[in-house]
Amino acid sequence: MPHPLDDRPILRMNGAGNEILVLDLRGLGHVLAPQEARAIAAAPGLRFDQLMALHDPRAAGDDAFMRIYNIDGSLAGACGNGTRCVAWALAREGKERLSLETAAGRIETRRVAETQFSVDMGRPRLDWREIPLSREVDTRAVTLAPPVAGAPAQFSAVSMGNPHAVFFVPDAVAIPLETLGPALEHHPLFPERANISFAQIVARNDILLRVWERGTGATRACGSAACATLVAAARAGLAERQARVRLPGGDLHIEWRADDHVIMTGPVEFEFETRLSGALFEGAPA
Numbered sequence: 001m002p003h004p005l006d007d008r009p010i011l012r013m014n015g016a017g018n019e020i021l022v023l024d025l026r027g028l029g030h031v032l033a034p035q036e037a038r039a040i041a042a043a044p045g046l047r048f049d050q051l052m053a054l055h056d057p058r059a060a061g062d063d064a065f066m067r068i069y070n071i072d073g074s075l076a077g078a079c080g081n082g083t084r085c086v087a088w089a090l091a092r093e094g095k096e097r098l099s100l101e102t103a104a105g106r107i108e109t110r111r112v113a114e115t116q117f118s119v120d121m122g123r124p125r126l127d128w129r130e131i132p133l134s135r136e137v138d139t140r141a142v143t144l145a146p147p148v149a150g151a152p153a154q155f156s157a158v159s160m161g162n163p164h165a166v167f168f169v170p171d172a173v174a175i176p177l178e179t180l181g182p183a184l185e186h187h188p189l190f191p192e193r194a195n196i197s198f199a200q201i202v203a204r205n206d207i208l209l210r211v212w213e214r215g216t217g218a219t220r221a222c223g224s225a226a227c228a229t230l231v232a233a234a235r236a237g238l239a240e241r242q243a244r245v246r247l248p249g250g251d252l253h254i255e256w257r258a259d260d261h262v263i264m265t266g267p268v269e270f271e272f273e274t275r276l277s278g279a280l281f282e283g284a285p286a
């Protein structure tokens with residue numbers, strides 16, 4: 001019996017340097033198991049930060065339902081950079097605007113230039129009950145207890161459908177991401193782990209950002225983290241509600257609109273398209 005994923009087309013792309021695979025599972029009732037996502041990540045050339053699996057839409061008017069995988073096989077509720085890549089992929093079918101559903105809700109995309117897309121990431125969630133925190137706190141300035149050596153004493157918690165902890169620092173480049181990142185991702189305050197951002201306010205409309213992603217590690221860009229950071233900075237009075245957020249792999253423009261929606265605009269790059277081989281999944285349940 002051939003594996004259901006044998007010969008499936010898969011796109012390798014990046015969004016501002018965030019490494020993305022787009023796997024089209026529409027028309028196929030197959031839900032990728034975590035070990036299948038890990039098997040794809042281990043295949044030559046297919047390492048990813050996030051894998052965006054497209055499924056048939058569940059609601060009338062939607063273009064697809066998406067499941068988003070981290071490299072460790074865990075699921076994410078949101079991925080801004082990957083969503084722009086999906087927008088590019090479906091633009092090849094003539095769709096310049098999309099409505100997509102994820103586990104965390106509905107998001108909309110719009111093409112603004114050949115390789116630039118805007119995503120309406122929805123409303124940020126700012127209340128501790130909506131963010132996977134282990135206790136009731138003021139999410140604008142959560143005390144990091146127990147403290148972690150080298151990390152600021154406080155952070156802001158914002159959910160964009162996935163949990164983000166934003167630490168404001170004077171020098172983002174100086175942060176030892178490879179040591180602080182995992183310590184904070186797994187901090188006891190976060191029962192579901194968290195994406196960790198280190199943000200340096202350069203000007204009220206210009207933020208430098210480095211991110212350690214839950215389930216993946218250091219990435220060259222993280223769209224939902226850029227959104228969470230802008231929201232946290234605006235709430236703290238450190239930034240306007242619109243800013244350029246500069247990440248190692250490229251710039252994103254983030255706007256927290258008056259209607260509470262967060263709009264992320266940024267680039268995508270297509271790298272190559274290939275097909276999966278069923279042999280990748282030998283030993284993994286189909």
Ligand SMILES: N[C@H](CCC[C@H](N)C(=O)O)C(=O)O
Pocket residue numbers: 018049050070075076077078079080081082162163195213214215216219221222223224225
């Ligand atoms: N890179 C993605 C976010 C991935 C978040 C994921 N690591 C999680 O577990 O929430 C982005 O562009 O928004």
